[in-house]
Amino acid sequence: MVSDLSKVDLPISKANGLxxxxxxxxSIFQKEKEILLFNKWSGVAFSKDIPNNGxxxxxxxxxxxxxxxxxxxxxxxxxxxxxxxxxxxxxxxKKNIRGTIRCPYHSWSYNLDGNLRATPHVGGPGxxxxxxxxxxxxxxxxxNSTVYLGVxxxxxxxxxxxxxxxxxxLLSRWCEFDKSLFYSNTDSSFIxxxxxxxxxxxxxxxxxxxxxxxxxxxxxISKLEDHYxxxxxxxxxxxxxxxxxxIEDEGKVFYDFDGLSSKxxxxxxxxxxxxxxxxxxxxxxxxxxxxxxxxxxxxREHVAIYYAKKESxxxxxxxxxxxxxxxxxxxxxxxxxxxEGMQRGRHGKFFDGGRFSPIMDGPxxxxxxxxxxxxx
Amino acid sequence: MITSYSNDDLDIANFELQxxxxxxxxxxxxxxxxxxxxFDLKAGDEKSAYFLMTQAxxxxxxxGFSVAKELKKILILAxxxxx
Numbered sequence: 001m002v003s004d005l006s007k008v009d010l011p012i013s014k015a016n017g018l019x020x021x022x023x024x025x026x027s028i029f030q031k032e033k034e035i036l037l038f039n040k041w042s043g044v045a046f047s048k049d050i051p052n053n054g055x056x057x058x059x060x061x062x063x064x065x066x067x068x069x070x071x072x073x074x075x076x077x078x079x080x081x082x083x084x085x086x087x088x089x090x091x092x093x094k095k096n097i098r099g100t101i102r103c104p105y106h107s108w109s110y111n112l113d114g115n116l117r118a119t120p121h122v123g124g125p126g127x128x129x130x131x132x133x134x135x136x137x138x139x140x141x142x143x144n145s146t147v148y149l150g151v152x153x154x155x156x157x158x159x160x161x162x163x164x165x166x167x168x169x170l171l172s173r174w175c176e177f178d179k180s181l182f183y184s185n186t187d188s189s190f191i192x193x194x195x196x197x198x199x200x201x202x203x204x205x206x207x208x209x210x211x212x213x214x215x216x217x218x219x220x221i222s223k224l225e226d227h228y229x230x231x232x233x234x235x236x237x238x239x240x241x242x243x244x245x246x247i248e249d250e251g252k253v254f255y256d257f258d259g260l261s262s263k264x265x266x267x268x269x270x271x272x273x274x275x276x277x278x279x280x281x282x283x284x285x286x287x288x289x290x291x292x293x294x295x296x297x298x299x300r301e302h303v304a305i306y307y308a309k310k311e312s313x314x315x316x317x318x319x320x321x322x323x324x325x326x327x328x329x330x331x332x333x334x335x336x337x338x339x340e341g342m343q344r345g346r347h348g349k350f351f352d353g354g355r356f357s358p359i360m361d362g363p364x365x366x367x368x369x370x371x372x373x374x375x376x
Numbered sequence: 377m378i379t380s381y382s383n384d385d386l387d388i389a390n391f392e393l394q395x396x397x398x399x400x401x402x403x404x405x406x407x408x409x410x411x412x413x414x415f416d417l418k419a420g421d422e423k424s425a426y427f428l429m430t431q432a433x434x435x436x437x438x439x440g441f442s443v444a445k446e447l448k449k450i451l452i453l454a455x456x457x458x459x
Binding site for chain 1: 422423425427430433434435438440444451456457
């Protein structure tokens with residue numbers, strides 16, 4: 001299907017949103033998979049998923065088999081999760097690997113840096129070398145990866161500019177939060193299932209226009225006027241708040257990040273990092289959300305909360321963490337009916353992509369502009 | 377360690393090997409393969425010995441056992457593995 005994007009990159013006062021086909025058409029979904037997700041820096045897992053050296057996590061990202069590993073030096077590395085011999089999936093379930101990654105088919109074995117260490121019987125029974133099999137040339141295929149705010153990003157195509165270059169404005173904007181993060185295993189992550197295209201979750205996240213209606217409980221403590229738009233062309237968009245208030249339990253609050261400027265005393269920001277990662281930063285914790293597109297109309301939303309200080313992850317803070325977990329889970333759940341309703345709406349064939357509020361919808365328009373620019 | 381293999385001994389070793397695999401006890405897997413490999417080597421059956429030594433080596437690598445270095449050296453000296 002051809003998609004007409006000519007009205008998407010008009011000025012916001014004249015523009016339409018992305019047409020229906022970008023939410024319901026299989027061929028466009030497949031094209032977006034390559035252009036918007038594989039060619040860019042997509043979030044695929046959290047660093048907390050592989051906390052220990054030797055941890056290996058297989059991920060099926062839109063059909064692409066990835067293996068996320070924490071090597072013996074504690075670094076995160078990502079490989080195509082298949083053996084260089086017969087293309088067999090190497091690791092089927094999350095596990096800790098003490099030695100080599102052994103292919104379960106013919107036992108070609110790789111170390112955690114992806115180097116091929118052994119090719120048993122490759123030259124016949126008991127003969128483990130052959131002149132035509134050069135181990136140095138047959139290591140696992142490495143996928144470019146980086147970790148930022150607890151999210152493991154990958155560039156599957158290998159063609160994207162370095163993450164630090166693509167996201168330089170975000171890294172600069174949030175440099176005060178680019179520090180060690182701490183995670184509590186028991187009460188700091190959850191998954192929501194959304195019957196919608198992944199982009200609708202991005203669009204809803206990055207604007208504050210809906211807050212008074214979808215999250216009415218915010219109207220007393222965090223009014224619409226307390227928010228501002230964030231938009232960086234072709235990079236990210238989101239919203240900020242001037243009135244973040246820490247969760248408190250009998251005077252007890254989470255520990256803050258060290259060295260934050262006063263802006264963050266009551267400030268918080270929520271940014272969609274294109275394509276599929278949603279981040280939120282506060283003085284005492286951050287959260288990271290990975291949108292996992294399963295198909296054109298179904299998305300898994302993986303949420304992880306990280307704390308600024310190790311003390312905040314200890315048992316003495318469990319009640320406070322429980323409150324924080326419940327708060328964010330309830331807020332994010334409130335958005336489900338909206339994104340699912342918009343998805344159903346994309347089957348209305350007379351919908352033209354919609355018109356934007358020139359004042360309130362800048363972040364969404366910015367995202368649509370990025371999609372259109374990449375797509376054309 | 378078994379010093380000679382009757383059919384019964386082979387059955388026992390086979391049973392123990394299966395048990396070790398089912399329990400993901402790679403250390404025992406390595407020991408069983410290596411024992412039989414060394415026995416076959418003494419008996420002059422190099423073909424079987426280096427097949428089994430290879431099995432021991434691969435599982436030692438997987439387990440991250442230090443004995444993997446020793447097994448690799450044995451295989452290299454026998455011309456069965458590259459440096």
